[in-house]
Amino acid sequence: MSSQDIPEENLPAEQDAHGAVGVADDKNPFADPGLPPHEHRVQDIDERAARRSERTVAMLFTVSMLATVGFIASYVGIPHDKSIFVFPIGHINALNFALGLTLGLALFAIGAGAVHWARTLMSDEEVADERHPIEAPPEVRAKVHADFKQGAKESALGRRKLIRNTMFGALALFPLSGVMLLRDLGPLPGTKLRHTMWRKGLQLVNMNTNEPLRPSDVAVGSLTFAKPEGLEEHDEEFQTEIAKAALMIVRIQPDNIKDKRELEWSYEGIVAYSKICTHVGCPISLYEQQTHHVLCPCHQSTFDLSDGARVIFGPAGHALPQLRIGVNDQGYLEALGDFDEPVGPAFWERG
Amino acid sequence: MKKLSARRRHPLAALVVLLLALACTGGLYAVFAPADKAKADETAQSLAIDEGKKLYAVGCASCHGTGGQGSSDGPSLVGVGAAAVDFQVGTGRMPAQQPGAQIPRKKVIYTQAEIDQLAAYISSLGAGPSVPTEAQYGPDGADIAKGGELFRDNCTQCHNFTGKGGALTHGKFAPSLEGVSPKHIYEAMQTGPQNMPSFPDTTLSEQNKKDIIAYLNAVNGDDTVSPGGLELGGLGPVSEGLFAWIFGLGALIAVAVWVAARTAKAKKS
């Protein structure tokens, strides 16, 4: 990494030191002519212009005060649920609009006043300030190094190795307690990701009507979402369970089902697939009934529901899991078991 | 696999599909259709069918076949029902102008009377869902919040959370629902036009559909209030980000230029 070996002449010439050349000379037409002379603004030489600026600034500050009064008046006077029609924007909440505009105006006017004041009335003479090197001069550097060495020596850290090593050991170990404390952030995964609520005999309940589904309810070309019987929206575990158990049910002409297992696991062409994308878990359900493709709205993984839901496009790595279904004694669709593979995104232990 | 795939595209396959759909939807139609409608004036009905047949022969037969049996250019219309006709023709999708990934909404070229005649003719070919009545899609008795939940369950994945539409594969898209009449939305749910799946009454009840329409009207109607101000297309963070860059940062840079600029000098050099 060292650059000591770069020959000096390869580095560009140092910039001119401060105290620029001042005038163009014959030797160097590109020399720095130095700061241009200060020119006056109108306000510097014309008191009337300066007065005008003063009035403008004062007016801006006054506008700000009025706007704040307007803000308070709006807050007090406008009901919070009143809507108004503002031409290019549309129907909006009157209070939000009034508060925002008055607040914006109050603030903007303060800023505009201050900046106008600075630009027109404060001195605009450019001043040059010297820079000093950031790095310390050599004697300071030498002093600091010497001090440090002295301090290190006095601590005897280098000599008494036992102290040093045990101290490092202690310092390295104690953060482990902190790490341990994080353990109870959550339970261990176990096999939780491998199972869903589905089991043999659970009826498929229509999400829309909350009624169990009959095969005759599901028409070819239709799309239905289902949850396991017994899972209600009020349940404590609803969110976590539906995140795995959500089903997407379509009916495909048995002749059109290309995958043999899919046909076997279907009921008269009614197939039930996990609604949870195998990519990163979005609920995937953009079903194109003519192509039997289903698309994920998040990352566009596309699956072919007529062919074992294999991936035909996008970032998903494997097919959607299919739920094996049948019909129970009462003529309702039921699950014939849990999914035989984990639903949702893949993970290390999935295998 | 190839055999199956080939058979899937067989013209008769569509017929089988439709017959099955007919079995489901037609049967239900018979159950739910108001009794007095069935006793409609026979003569007026047959007159409408005749008129519809004439219109059909001119505008539709070239693709859908002279008897609605379908051809390589268009699906069979036997059993699609009046609702499908009313939707397809009433939103200008039919007659289609050019082949493409999807047939878009266009200017409607038939009058409602003509559409009704066409619908009457098509439904005479085979029973299918009928055109819904005001009572079915009107706002009376609708639960907006329930409709919202149903909308998020069944519709947002394609049509976006306030029905602004979205992309499907290979150039297909779920159209925006803005400005679509409640009747057409009802018909779309019922019949599943083009690649949209259908949501028959057996899985999405009449009341459900009514709720959804009421919700849509509440969040995407003409008088919908967008409390925060400009909706920015209702598309979510992408348009918000664009707005923040162009108008937010843009305005601030314009202000910064003013703050940093030199004030005009008394005399120009």
Next chain:
Amino acid sequence: MSTNESSESRARGKAPAGERVADWADGRLGIYSLAKSNMRKIFPDHWSFMLGEVCLYSFIIIILTGVYLTLFFHPSMNEVEYHGSYVPLQGQLMSEAFNSTMHISFDVRGGLLIRQIHHWAALIFLAGMFVHMMRVFFTGAFRKPREVNWLFGFLLFVLGMFTGFTGYSLPDDLLSGTGVRFMEGAILSVPVVGTYLSFFLFGGEFPGGDFVARFYSIHVLLLPGIMLGLLVAHLILVFYHKHTQFAGPGKTNNNVVGMPLLPVYMAKAGGFFFLVFGVIAAIAAIASINPIWSMGPYRPDQVSTGAQPDWYMGFSEGLIRVMPGWEINFWGHTLVLGVFIPLVIFPLVLVAIAVYPFIESWVTGDKREHHILDRPRNAPTRTAFGVAWITWYMVLLIGGGNDLWATHFHLSINAITWFVRVAFFVAPVLAFVATKRICLGLQRRDKDKVLHGRESGIIKRLPHGEFIEVHEPLSQEQLHTLTAHEQYAPAAIGATVDENGVERKVKGAEKLRAKLSEAYYGEESQIPKPTVEEYKEITSGHGHH
């Protein structure tokens, strides 16, 4: 004005109250020594130097509004039924987090405004940091002694992204929940420990009942706390290093030319805070952001199309969308490359720009301080690299919004995805080559201008009928400004044989540096700036046109 008066009247006892307070403070805090070097500190004027202020002020605005929001927000995932004033959600089940956000938006007067200011300011904060960072990059302001401050700024940008993401997730609406689900999927893809990390983060299976509360403390305490510390350090270093400036008459590497902090910069910078706040408040009045009532409460089985993160996370969304679905199964384990590779590239995209200053300083071997900014054209390789990086970033943003591109430009989403897959590799290269050529062209133009003068637009007909355009010679100021930049010579590998004739082994790193240096500063990569001799020869002899 009043401070001038106070400095005039020095006599104790009679001193005005303000002065006595200052004396009191000085006796305890030593403020006069601090003020001595800083009160009249010089700041150069240039609009692009105010981009950092945009970030600083929007950060302050975010903190102010954020504190207000915490007064009403309940970071809890307990389920409640909504009974607020927004009709289309009444009776719906939702988490308390969502419910309280609805309450802020509809039932707290001004709550919606503050929420919108908070969110708009966050988007502008990140956009401001991005542009500020690019300004620093393209002008070479990151060079010694400012490398550390570059890193501080970079860290602020990265932390800002995550603070934004955790904030976006708090309302627990359908959109943000989808984003969190994506995050969970991404964590699951980490080999060996992914499942455990996910369970620890979410307190069990997704979504569980913990993540809002956890994200809340990260969003309001942990990340902003670190950011505040970094921000103060960043500002102290800006003060300490003094601001950079563009080359110009009277401006050298050893001075800084501009206006004093008191009063001009105080008024301008202080005023600018109000301007920024005013603009953001006005935007919050007229444009809606994150309308969670439209999206509805989160449920893991629901989703809306157009599910995107806020813009600053868009490039990661692009990465994940265009990645092919690779997945390897072996010995009972799954390596989810389709998710894990984007997860690894995501920080690398950012690191690529962050480490650039160190690469450049290694190539140049330049150990001097630099306070004069480069014009981007005068550092063609750096500029080309920066543009290539931005192009890369933009390509990923296109990928992240591929569905909206598809619907709004009537394209196939599959075609866009394929375009991004190819452009991910090709577009930066094309951008690099094109930018470098443009820079060289601009350098040539500058050279022409110095040697032949400015094109005046006046066409003159010479006696023999030839038409020429009159060129006006440049003023000395302009001549100086256009020739003030430095040009490096490519570093050659030093002598391989020492004075005793012993062959020295050339290390690989040295060879690499020589190659890079050649690429940076070789004949292909810069136009030698006009020399005094060239200038004299042209101006003295044959007149000029």
